[in-house]
Amino acid sequence: MAYLQQYGVYIAIVLLLMYNAAFTSNFISVDNFRTQFIQMVPVLIVALGMALVIGTQGIDLSGGAVMALAAAVIPLYIGYGLIPAAAMAIFAGCLIGVANGAMIAFIGVQPIVATLALMVAGRGIALVVANEQLKSVTNPTILSLGRNSIVGVPYSVLVAVILVAVVALLVNRTTFGKQLVAVGGSRRAAELAGLPVKRILMTTYILAAALAAVAGIVATARLGASVPSTLGNLIELSAITAVVIGGTPLTGGKVKVVGTVAGALLLQLIAATLIKNNVPDAYSQITQAVIILIAVYIQRGKLAVR
Amino acid sequence: MITPTGTPRDATVLEARGVTKRFAGITALDNVDFTLHPGESLALMGENGAGKSTLIKVLTGVYQPDAGELHLGGTTTTFARPLDAQRSGISTIYQEVNLIPLLSVAQNIFLGREPRDRWGLIDFKQLNENARTLLDTYDIHVNVRRPLHRLALGMQQMVALARAVSIDARVVIMDEPTSSLEAREVETLFRVIGLLRAQGIAIVYVSHRMDEIYRVCDSVTVLRDGKSVHSGLLADLPRVELVSIMLGRSVEKTKRESLTAFGSARTSSQAPTLIATDLTRKHQISGISLEIRPGEVVGLGGLLGSGRSETLKALAGVMKVDNGHVRVGGRLVKNGSVSAAIRAGIVMLPEDRKAEGIIPNLSIRDNIVLAALPRLSVGGFTSRARQDAIVDVFMKRLRIKATSSSQLVSELSGGNQQKVMIARWLAMNPRVLLLDEPTRGIDVGAKAEVQALINELADEGLAIVMVSSEVEEVVEGSARVIVLRDGSVETELIGDEVTEHHLLSALVGEPITVTKELP
């Protein structure tokens, strides 16, 4: 059981790869793997932020709404170029993070309630900002972010790799990272140790929102259109699943970055396997639910052991 | 209906014989006997951790005893779950009223037992009438149709009480019932208790307030370290003696015996490191002033609820005060800010080490460097080398026993966890060290080590304030003892006055006249 808890997600990935190599046509190809990596980027980036939030014993349901808001903001500023548009999109996303963080850290609203409110309100704001319009994005720089590669690595995947490295560094090697898991381990003890708990929580939710905004930018770039009505819908659930499958306990106090990457990859492979083998929608929903249940069950076992 | 006068004294309503309860190696109740007669009001006394709440949970079916038996009305019985105890007429009233806030008073009283009309629906007219009749019996006047949450807390408690006795209660257990009540509400409660007793209902009353105990109870059972150490009538037992029994110290012992690892307690004549003036917070502490000098260990004496922990919290910035201020080295410390207190050099080892002290999921290293982390980092990045330099020094100096500094702190023994906490604070170069129950839950050997360490730190010039519920630890470890009672400073014992005799008498606020040797 302990072995399964530690390596379950990797074993599952290997099993899925083996299954697909045997039964799914054209699976073992560079192009296919590139597609899988490109497609998992938005979930992975949102999951990185989610892992930080879950590390503080919180949860963030507003990731999809932040993606939508970022998508809605891009067309407004793309005339100035990709960098200013992206900066504005991230800035707008951060405002959602500020709202989340303020409610959770300073007013004491439960994370699930606060971020649920922003999940609903955020998408509404996105639609207002976009004037309820879907807009094509034609700026070549942003399109190239979504479509082009450098030495065979798509830019979007490169962005994700950099963010994974940054978050890993943040968690393992910075004061903030250590303080974050301390707050997640015992908020009361962290307060009594003089840690700026409120500031840490605030920063964490802002970081999560900023990451979700980046996910929104990358997704928009790939799509070539700003679609605030549907972009990132329910992505937070995939992100939570990826984090939990990756070994970060929902009870906080621990952040597994590499595990989160593996969790996101596993979800991506599951989705790809189901689509490529033409499994009807209803069955694939059931399959995904079963996998989530198994992951949570294994996590529960881990808690009981400790 | 049974009346107290019509019942022979030996007829018991609830009895526990030889009850033992263990949790993971700790014996919470050790062969405890407990007897309750109809119409009796019994005080259940004991310091924190004496086993009171465990005993209550055994009596109400929350826990099953590992040994011993319960007798209900003379016959042996077992309560497999709380509902069994309730059905047998044992009700519990907690400090927090656990009824349904949005339902009316009447609905709460008869929840699950509502009178029905011929359609099987709730007959609200009858319901309200029944509720009014019941409350009238106890002289409680309240609109029974009001939602419960609109009532004052005291009145809510009366409703809970009415509900309890309306379910044919034979025993009502009250756990700190007055802790959040106003004086007037307390009077109502006592009157109701009187009426209940007249009906033959027995009361188990748990409280730390001596005045209340002596007013409403006629007998007492004292628990200490999981054992029942005394049972008898309160009238025969002066307050001082009751406290001595609770604390386990004979009033006869006035001489210092070195039971602890504390050496000669020292005092100091240097300028005070910390000066606190008139610290006040509503319902908790009022007008507390104290001075602590470098190299001095000052004991903060007082019974539970005297405000001793609250005083430490006020000093450490954990609790905001309404009035008063704290100065360190002449500088004012910001009120209610832990980080300001730490910057000023005031650090605290909290009483509940597991919940408020250590971060269980982190390593020893991470726990030690937690507070000092910003200082040990370069540009926000942690430096393992700098951390190790500090961690190694303290692990050696404090003799923290672990496989390595990477071991999870939750895997350590209580004593070593406490040393990790001390190391965390020493890494901050503090000037004032506040210790709340520094040796609680630590085995004897480690306890001596921690006590010796406290001495050593004082020798190095730290100003130390210590709260302990162990009288000998306070007396032997402190050069001065500031005694608190009901949230204010009762007296201060200095030098030769620091004896258990003086301390006990100060704790209860009356001179000691009884010199009987206790068992």
Added chain:
Amino acid sequence: MTATPLRKALFSTVACAAVLTLALTGCTNTGESKAATSGGADQVVKSSDGPTCALADYKGDKFELADAVVGFSQSEKEDNPFRIAETQSIKDEAAKLGVKKLIVTNAQSTLSKQISDIQDMISQGAQALIVAPLNSDGLEPALSVAREKNIPVITIDRLLNAEGCSDYVTFLGSDFVEQGKRAADQLIAGTGGEGSIAILLGSSGNGVTTDRLKGFVDQMAAEAPDMEIVAQQTADFSRDKGQSVTEQLLQANPEITVIYAHNDEMGLGAQAAIIAAGKTPGKDIQIYSIDGTRNAVEQVAAGAYNGVVESNPRFGPLAFATLKSFLSGEAVSQSIVIEDGEYDPSNAAEKVDLAY
């Protein structure tokens, strides 16, 4: 970009964002604001056979629209072009006809809200109702209130499971099965009846999805039995799902040469996926879809998309014309199916302004 203009640009963007987040309105700098218009093609009646309904049958009084309060109950959130165009068309036509007062509500995709919306409009004095039902069933509580007061109800775009001329006066809408059939016709004509097809389905359990699939599959079986449908997967009517699902399908089934999407959004997602796969949409892999949104029709005109069957959302003129003749005492058909247009490479360029 040199430093100064960049700083200026940043400053103004920050200022814009402040305004934007405060007022929650677009500070549109460069994105073209395309206000929804109803300037496209009016709906044309295709068939209005079957039983009719006259004021005398339904009961109620004659009145002039110019003196009347009319209520419009929109079903879904206006976050897609179809709903936006539909509401705009109703509003425009009411303004054009000089209706005394038009009350517009949006049920935000919640059935209970639509029921209370309709009841509210009646209590606000609505004398006639135009309802875009959220669901085929479940509106009875609202309709019965209208029935009691003899308020005529015209339903549009989704057929109710209820009795015409009794629970409501008439239904105006497209035939979704027919749309699927016509998409099949377009596809067969465009491909010459050869190739392998992947279908992007709408949301599972949606009647539109079922109808557009049935019409398509039946017609393919009848007219081009040799063409193989190699995959059908849901993409929830959304563009990003359309893209990612298509990517997966193209990799697993490189033989795919045609994609049929249940709406334009998924078709456009598929187009992005085809481009990402290094192929030319419209040539290497053809795309057909249903809706007639401007984005898709423009792609048809540009040659990067192959055909769009229209689902005309501009119910305003037809709905009010029907209402008017009904109120004047004429018998109207209980089921009026509209003629949907279609866009193909031959006509897309000239008809692009008709798209919504």
